[in-house]
Amino acid sequence: MPISRPLLMPALAALMIVASLPMLPRALAAETPSRLDVQAQAELQVVPDRATLSARLWEKTPAIARREDSANDPGALREARERLEARAAGLIRTLEEAGLEREAIRAGSLNVQPEHLPGARRTEGEQETLVRTRLERPIRLQLDDLEQLPGLLDALTEAGVDALDGVSYDLADRDGATDEALVKALKKARRKARLMAETLDIELGEIITVSETRSPVFQPRMMAMSADARESAPQAEYRPGTITIEAGVSVSWEITP
Template identity: 75%
Template sequence: MTPLRSARQLLGGLLIATPLLAAPALAAGEPQRHLHVQAEATLSVAPDRATLSARLWERTPSIRREEEHTGDPDALREARERLERRAAELIDTLENAGFERDAISAGSLAVQPEHLAGSRREDGERETLVRTRLERPFRILIDDLERLPVLLDALTEAGVNALDGVSYDLTDRDAATDEALVKALEKARHKAGLMADTLGITLGPVASVSETRAPIFQPRMMTMAADARESAAQAEYRPGTLEIEAGVSVSWEIE
C-alpha cells in the first residue's frame, strides 16, 4: 500500500468518526430548561415580651446666663443627690411590685444645660436664664405582658418624669425568622407546582435557591404620653402582632 493511499484511508476514517464524537458533545451543550420562581411571605406573630422605657430628672435653680460660668456647685450636687435618691426609690418600688432586679436597667447620668426666657429688661429685651438638668433613663424588661399595667402603676407611684414608650419583642427571634423563611420556600414550591401543572411540564430537581429578602425582625414601638400621671389613664395595651418578611428565588430543572 502506497503512503498516499494509506493517508487517504486514515482521513476517511476520521471523517466517519467525527459525527459520532460530535453528537454527545452537542447533546451536552444543549441549554438546560429551568423554571424560575420568586416568592415572598409575611409571618405575623404575637409578641411575648416587652421593654418599657422611662426617665427621671432633676434640675438646678435657674440663674442668669451671665452668671453661668460661676454656677453654684452645691446646687448641682444637691440635684444629683435628689436624682440618685429617687432612682433608688424607683428600683425599690419595682422590686416590691415583683419585678426582678436583673430586669431593671439604669442608664448613665446625663447632664445638660437648659436655656429659658426670663423677665424683660429695661431695654425691652428678655434676659436668658440657664439651669442644669440631670437625667437618668431606665429600661424594664417584662416577660409577662399581662403585668404591663402593674409596671406602669409602679412607675407612676415612683414619680417618674417621663414614659418614652413600650417596645414589643419576641423571646425566640431565631425560631420566628426560620418560620418566615420556610413559609417563603413553601410558597415558592406551591407556585412552581401550579405553573408546572398548568403548562403540562414535569419538574426535576432544584437547580438553585437563594434569598431575595433575608428575614428581618424589628421590635415594634408603642409611644406613650410624656407625663406618667396622664398616661396612666390614657394608655391602652394592645401589642397586636409583629411581622417578619422573607423572600426566596428558586429554580427547578424541567424534565
C-alpha cells in the first residue's frame, strides 16, 4: 500500500532532527573559543605622607550627692566650661606657635555627660552615690608634614591635654595609590598568562573578559599612644611604617588555534 504524503512529511522531519543531534555539540564547541583564565593578586607598600592626631581636653564639676530632686549647679557648669574653653584656646595658640596652620586644627563640639562615683557610707550601711558632670572637647590635627609630629606631640603634652587618642597615618593621593595597586595586579596577570602560554606551547589571542576579584582596599594605619608617653619615652621616635594596599583581578585570553 503506498504511504500517503501527509504521513510521510512528519516522519522525514523526525529523521532529519535525529540525524542533526550529534552535530550540535561540535557546532557549539566551534562557536565557543578555547580560553585561558588567569587570576592575580598584588600588594603595594606605600609610605604615608599625611597624619591625623587626636587628643581630648576635659573639665569636671565638683561631685555632689545624688538625690531625686538634685540638678546640676548652673554656676559650676559655667565655671567648668569657661576653664575648658580657656584651655582649648591656649592649646590652639601653642599649636600655632609650634608651626601648625589654624586650618589644620579642628576643635570638636562640646560633649557633656554625667559621671557617677561611689560616695561615703552612711550610718545605716548604705553607700550614697556622688554625681559630677564632665565637659569634653576633642581636638584633631591634620599634618601634611610628618616631620612636625614629634614637636606637636611635645606641645600637646606640655599643654596638659587629658588624653592622646593616637595617630592615623594616611596618603594625600589615595586614588593614585589604589590605581597603582590595580595596575600592578593587571601586569602580574599578563605575566602569568604569558608564562603559562610559553610553557604549554600555546598562543594567546584577544582578551575576552577582565574583572576585579578584589577592589583595592585602603586602610589608614593607626598608632596608639597614651597621655603619659612623654614621661615614659621622652626621646621616642615616631615611625609611620608603610600602608598596604591590595588588589586582585581575573583576566581571560582567547587561545588561537
